[in-house]
Amino acid sequence: MGGGTEVLQNLNPRLFVKCVDRAVTEDDWNENVTDEFDSREVFDLIRHINDPEHPLTLEELNVVDVNRITVDNEKNKIDILYTPTIPHCSLATLIGLTIKVQLLRNIPPRFKIQVKITPGTHVSEAAINKQMADKERVSAAMENIDLIQTINKSLIEVENHYK
Amino acid sequence: MIVSVLVFVHWLHATAKSLFLKPNRSLNGVVPMSDLNVKLELIESLKGHTGKVWCAKWNASGTLLASCGEDKTVRLWGTSGGQWKLKTVLQDGHQKTVRDLSWSPCGKFLATASFDGTTAIWDNLGGQFECNAALEGHENEVKSVSWCPSGNLIATCSRDKSVWIWQVENDDYDCAAVLNAHIQDVKKVAWSPEGDVLASASYDETIKMFKEDPNDGEWSNVATLKSHNTTVWSISFDKTGTRLASCADDGTVKIWRQYLPGNPEGVGTVDNDPTWKCVCTLSGYHDGPVYDIAWHPSEDLIVTAACDNGVRLFRMEPESDPNEPSFSLVAANYAAHSQDVNSVKWHPTDPKLFVTAGDDSTVSIWQVT
Numbered sequence: 001m002g003g004g005t006e007v008l009q010n011l012n013p014r015l016f017v018k019c020v021d022r023a024v025t026e027d028d029w030n031e032n033v034t035d036e037f038d039s040r041e042v043f044d045l046i047r048h049i050n051d052p053e054h055p056l057t058l059e060e061l062n063v064v065d066v067n068r069i070t071v072d073n074e075k076n077k078i079d080i081l082y083t084p085t086i087p088h089c090s091l092a093t094l095i096g097l098t099i100k101v102q103l104l105r106n107i108p109p110r111f112k113i114q115v116k117i118t119p120g121t122h123v124s125e126a127a128i129n130k131q132m133a134d135k136e137r138v139s140a141a142m143e144n145i146d147l148i149q150t151i152n153k154s155l156i157e158v159e160n161h162y163k
Numbered sequence: 164m165i166v167s168v169l170v171f172v173h174w175l176h177a178t179a180k181s182l183f184l185k186p187n188r189s190l191n192g193v194v195p196m197s198d199l200n201v202k203l204e205l206i207e208s209l210k211g212h213t214g215k216v217w218c219a220k221w222n223a224s225g226t227l228l229a230s231c232g233e234d235k236t237v238r239l240w241g242t243s244g245g246q247w248k249l250k251t252v253l254q255d256g257h258q259k260t261v262r263d264l265s266w267s268p269c270g271k272f273l274a275t276a277s278f279d280g281t282t283a284i285w286d287n288l289g290g291q292f293e294c295n296a297a298l299e300g301h302e303n304e305v306k307s308v309s310w311c312p313s314g315n316l317i318a319t320c321s322r323d324k325s326v327w328i329w330q331v332e333n334d335d336y337d338c339a340a341v342l343n344a345h346i347q348d349v350k351k352v353a354w355s356p357e358g359d360v361l362a363s364a365s366y367d368e369t370i371k372m373f374k375e376d377p378n379d380g381e382w383s384n385v386a387t388l389k390s391h392n393t394t395v396w397s398i399s400f401d402k403t404g405t406r407l408a409s410c411a412d413d414g415t416v417k418i419w420r421q422y423l424p425g426n427p428e429g430v431g432t433v434d435n436d437p438t439w440k441c442v443c444t445l446s447g448y449h450d451g452p453v454y455d456i457a458w459h460p461s462e463d464l465i466v467t468a469a470c471d472n473g474v475r476l477f478r479m480e481p482e483s484d485p486n487e488p489s490f491s492l493v494a495a496n497y498a499a500h501s502q503d504v505n506s507v508k509w510h511p512t513d514p515k516l517f518v519t520a521g522d523d524s525t526v527s528i529w530q531v532t
Contacts (some may be wrong), residue, residue, distance in 0.1 A: 135452075136306070139260060140303075144481070
């Protein structure tokens with residue numbers, strides 16, 4: 001892993017149309033209405049994450065999509081499926097980890113977050129999913145300075161977008 | 164095939180006995196008392212750590228409780244006026260998360276395993292606990308440490324796939340063996356009560372047993388226990404060392420039994436080494452990974468720590484066949500912590516107490532009544 005690969009994995013990624021911003025409703029300002037987490041809210045946290053090799057967001061590359069996010073407020077579960085741009089992408093683990101770190105930092109701890117590869121879209125799907133689901137290895141990765149710097153770089157754009 | 168039949172039989176048995184066994188959110192985290200004959204009472208909730216608490220264990224006499232976690236500290240808790248209070252914070256021993264700890268049988272030493280790749284040895288020979296030695300050699304995160312019952316050996320394991328055995332002699336620690344039997348990240352090491360067998364659990368989905376050859380002092384892998392199809396997070400021997408409980412990422416718990424060469428059941432053995440066979444699988448009880456398991460020091464009771472915030476107590480049916488034992492859920496708290504429960508350990512002398520540690524920064528002491 002590591003973002004600075006010399007040879008691009010995917011030379012000509014297909015671009016996708018970005019979705020419109022979330023509509024603000026009256027209820028958003030009403031203190032008496034409980035705002036439950038929904039897939040759009042989770043999507044807004046991850047759509048602007050930068051791809052590790054292209055100056056494009058995960059949304060523009062269709063790596064993440066609002067329809068592949070499931071939020072269960074009652075069971076405190078958030079499930080995300082992400083689609084690597086090519087089935088051999090060696091950066092797939094890094095992208096998944098970046099999504100996971102972003103959510104661990106921004107979602108209340110009551111939620112159990114599962115980040116998995118969209119079935120059938122990567123050759124090492126099972127191995128990557130297993131690694132991503134191992135919270136001990138994710139915790140250790142988050143203490144790895146080189147890795148967390150790479151991840152933070154991908155997350156800077158998200159911060160900038162909402163400034 | 165045998166395993167799946169056992170699972171089914173067990174499931175039938177469990178379902179017929181009581182429908183409440185299935186985890187159910189509507190119970191609001193607590194199993195109705197009328198349904199279970201055993202209660203779990205929260206005695207103490209110890210706060211002080213920041214971030215995840217990965218492990219909490221009592222010393223051999225049960226007078227001191229040590230906990231460690233993401234904040235890189237080790238906290239020692241003791242009783243005063245009948246209440247558990249923070250006694251000391253041990254810091255600066257590790258640069259990263261402290262994942263696991265193990266007391267020496269004499270209680271004077273404490274070993275801590277860290278993501279920084281080292282195992283620190285703390286001792287209170289000078290009146291208070293200080294870090295006076297570090298065991299180095301693993302290539303990356305040390306995941307578990309276990310002090311053997313006689314006190315002269317320490318086992319450590321790491322994400323570097325190896326298990327190391329260290330010889331303890333007059334405060335000197337020498338590597339006695341590097342065991343490379345696993346093909347993935349090793350999660351846990353545990354000594355049998357006699358201290359002659361070391362068991363390890365791994366991300367490679369197996370459990371392995373190691374033994375020293377009395378002739379040449381060489382340690383080798385004498386058994387591989389295969390049945391879990393996901394990461395095995397933890398293992399715990401029963402008091403006799405002839406049975407082992409294991410817990411895995413898919414929520415299953417397995418009970419393994421040792422069969423000696425020439426056993427009357429006719430279970431085959433190789434090279435005069437015992438065969439370990441899975442004799443019971445508990446599935447359907449945990450919703451997701453089970454991170455730790457502890458066999459009671461004197462009874463056939465097993466307690467689990469799970470990612471669904473729950474703590475569950477299982478008891479072996481006393482009448483059941485030891486070759487096909489059945490375990491029933493006798494108590495549970497599905498909201499024991501507000502996040503994942505990472506560790507569970509029985510008190511060494513009070514048979515009613517156990518301690519849990521969780522991602523919610525809390526160490527909890529429970530009483531079984």
